[in-house]
Amino acid sequence: MENVNKVTEVKRERWMNEFSEWYNEMIELAEIQDKRYPVKGMNVWLPYGLRIMRNIENLIHMEMVRTGHNEVLFPALIPESEFEREAEHIAGFHGEVLWVTHAGERPLDVKLILRPTSETAMYPMFNLWIRSHADLPFKIYQIVNVYRYETKHTRPLIRVREISRFFESHTAHDSFEDAERQIREDLEIFDNLAKNLALPYIVSKRPDWDKFPGAFYSLGAEVIMPDGRTLQIGTMHHYKQNFAKAYEITYETEEGTHEYVHQTTFGMSERLVAAIMGVHGDDSGLVLPPTIAPVQVVVIPIPMKESPYDVNAYAKEIAEELKTAGLRIHVDDREDVRPGRKFYDWEIKGVPLRIEVGPKDVEENQAVFARRDTFEKFTVKRENLVEEARKTLDAIIENLYDRAREFLETHIKRVDTLEEAKKLFEDRRGVVELPWCGEKGCGVEMEEILDASMLGIPYPEETAKIEGKKCANCGKDAKYVARFARTY
Ligand SMILES: Nc1ncnc2c1ncn2[C@@H]1O[C@H](COS(=O)(=O)NC(=O)[C@@H](N)CS)[C@@H](O)[C@H]1O
Numbered sequence: 001m002e003n004v005n006k007v008t009e010v011k012r013e014r015w016m017n018e019f020s021e022w023y024n025e026m027i028e029l030a031e032i033q034d035k036r037y038p039v040k041g042m043n044v045w046l047p048y049g050l051r052i053m054r055n056i057e058n059l060i061h062m063e064m065v066r067t068g069h070n071e072v073l074f075p076a077l078i079p080e081s082e083f084e085r086e087a088e089h090i091a092g093f094h095g096e097v098l099w100v101t102h103a104g105e106r107p108l109d110v111k112l113i114l115r116p117t118s119e120t121a122m123y124p125m126f127n128l129w130i131r132s133h134a135d136l137p138f139k140i141y142q143i144v145n146v147y148r149y150e151t152k153h154t155r156p157l158i159r160v161r162e163i164s165r166f167f168e169s170h171t172a173h174d175s176f177e178d179a180e181r182q183i184r185e186d187l188e189i190f191d192n193l194a195k196n197l198a199l200p201y202i203v204s205k206r207p208d209w210d211k212f213p214g215a216f217y218s219l220g221a222e223v224i225m226p227d228g229r230t231l232q233i234g235t236m237h238h239y240k241q242n243f244a245k246a247y248e249i250t251y252e253t254e255e256g257t258h259e260y261v262h263q264t265t266f267g268m269s270e271r272l273v274a275a276i277m278g279v280h281g282d283d284s285g286l287v288l289p290p291t292i293a294p295v296q297v298v299v300i301p302i303p304m305k306e307s308p309y310d311v312n313a314y315a316k317e318i319a320e321e322l323k324t325a326g327l328r329i330h331v332d333d334r335e336d337v338r339p340g341r342k343f344y345d346w347e348i349k350g351v352p353l354r355i356e357v358g359p360k361d362v363e364e365n366q367a368v369f370a371r372r373d374t375f376e377k378f379t380v381k382r383e384n385l386v387e388e389a390r391k392t393l394d395a396i397i398e399n400l401y402d403r404a405r406e407f408l409e410t411h412i413k414r415v416d417t418l419e420e421a422k423k424l425f426e427d428r429r430g431v432v433e434l435p436w437c438g439e440k441g442c443g444v445e446m447e448e449i450l451d452a453s454m455l456g457i458p459y460p461e462e463t464a465k466i467e468g469k470k471c472a473n474c475g476k477d478a479k480y481v482a483r484f485a486r487t488y
C-alpha cells in the first residue's frame with residue numbers, strides 16, 4: 001500500500017468526557033432509534049439501527065443452532081395464577097410488571113401480566129413437555145419483546161421499559177452438574193458472540209443479595225463504557241430446582257423414579273448495540289465491527305466536471321465486484337451532496353471502510369481506501385480490490401478488539417484499601433477490586449462507602465480466591481477479591 005497518510009487523528013475527547021450527551025446524539029444522528037415515541041422508555045427502531053440488531057440476532061441464531069437450542073415463540077401475556085408461583089421471582093418482579101385487566105369496558109375474569117421475562121410463561125408448558133430423562137437436556141430460546149416498568153432513569157437500548165429484542169434461553173437438565181455444563185456452554189456462546197462484536201468483557205458471580213429473582217446463582221458479563229460505568233450485556237442463571245418445584249417439572253429417571261429437573265437461563269438484549277456504540281465509538285460517531293455493520297464498504301464517487309472519465313460508472317463496477325465477493329456495499333451517488341458531507345454521514349454511521357474514486361483513480365485503475373477506525377487512507381490497485389477490502393475489514397475488527405481490550409484492562413484496578421478505592425472512583429472510573437471476607441454485611445457496607453455496586457467476584461470462582469490479604473472493610477482474613485463499579 002503506497003502513501004499511507006493519516007489525514008485525521010482519532011479523537012475521543014467528547015466520547016470520553018461527555019459520553020452521555022455523545023450517546024444520546026448518536027442514537028439520533030446514526031439513525032439507530034427514534035426516541036420521540038409517546039411512551040417513556042419505549043423507542044422506535046429505525047431501519048439502520050434495526051439492521052445492526054438483526055445482524056447480531058443472526059449471530060445468536062447461529063450459536064443456538066450450533067448448540068442444539070430450539071427456537072420457540074410464547075405468548076406475551078401470562079395469567080396472574082402462573083406468574084405468582086415462585087416466591088422470590090414474584091418479589092423480584094412485582095414492582096415492575098405491567099398488568100392487562102380489561103377488554104374494552106369489560107374486566108377480564110383472569111388478570112394478565114405482560115411478560116417481564118418468560119419463566120412463568122414457559123414453565124407451565126415445561127410441566128407438560130418434560131416427562132422422561134430422554135427429554136433432557138431440554139433447550140429452547142426466543143428473541144421477543146418483554147416489559148419491565150423500570151423506575152430508574154430510562155435510556156435508549158440500555159434501560160428501556162419495553163426490551164424489544166430480549167434473547168432468553170431456558171434449559172432443563174437431569175442434574176445440577178449437567179446444568180453447570182449448560183452454564184459453561186452459555187459462557188462459550190457469549191464468548192463467540194463477544195469476539196464477533198470485538199467486545200472484551202469480564203464475568204462476575206453476582207453477590208447473593210443481587211442475583212436474579214429465583215436463581216441459585218447468577219453470572220453477569222460486563223463491558224466498561226467510556227464514562228467508566230459498567231454495562232451488563234449478558235447474564236446466565238442457575239436455578240437448581242427452584243422453579244421445577246414451583247411448577248412441578250419432573251422427569252422419570254431410568255430407574256423409574258421421578259425427579260425435579262435442574263434449570264438454567266441465559267439472557268441478552270439490545271444492550272449489545274449500546275455496548276458496541278460505547279466501546280468502539282469516537283468523536284466522529286459510531287465505529288461498527290464489519291461482522292455486524294449493515295454497510296461494510298461505502299463507495300463514494302468523486303466526479304469532476306471537466307473530466308472525461310465516467311467516475312460514477314467506475315464506482316458502480318467496483319461496488320458490483322465487492323458485492324459479488326459477498327460484502328455489504330452501498331454506493332453513495334447522491335448528486336446534491338458534497339463529498340465531505342458524504343464522508344461525515346457515513347463516518348457517523350460507523351461504516352468500517354470507505355472507498356473513494358475520482359478521475360485520477362479511473363485513469364490509474366485504482367481506488368482510495370479510508371479506514372473508519374484509524375482514518376488511514378491508502379491507494380489500492382484495482383486488481384487487488386477484493387483481497388485488500390477483505391484484509392482491511394479483518395484488520396479493523398482486530399484493531400477494534402485490541403483497542404477495546406486495552407481500555408478494559410486499564411480500567412480495572414486491584415487495591416487493598418477502601419481509601420485507595422474511593423480515590424480511584426473520584427479521579428478515574430471503571431472496576432475496582434478489593435479484598436473481601438465474603439460476609440454480606442461487609443459487601444453491602446463497602447457498596448455504601450464507595451457509592452458503587454458490587455459486581456461480585458471474578459468467575460470462575462478459583463480466580464477470585466486470594467491469600468494473605470485482609471478484608472478492606474473489617475480487617476478479617478479476606479477470602480475473595482470483590483469487584484465494585486458504578487453501573488448502568
Ligand atoms: N431494562 C432493560 N433494558 C435493556 N436491557 C435490559 C434491561 N433489563 C435487563 N436487560 C438485559 O437483559 C439481560 C437479561 O435480563 S436478566 O434480568 O438479567 N435475566 C433474565 O431475565 C433471565 N430470565 C435470563 S433471560 C440482562 O443481562 C441485560 O443485558
Ligand SMILES: [Zn+2]
Binds near residue numbers: 437473474476
Ligand atoms: Zn469483611
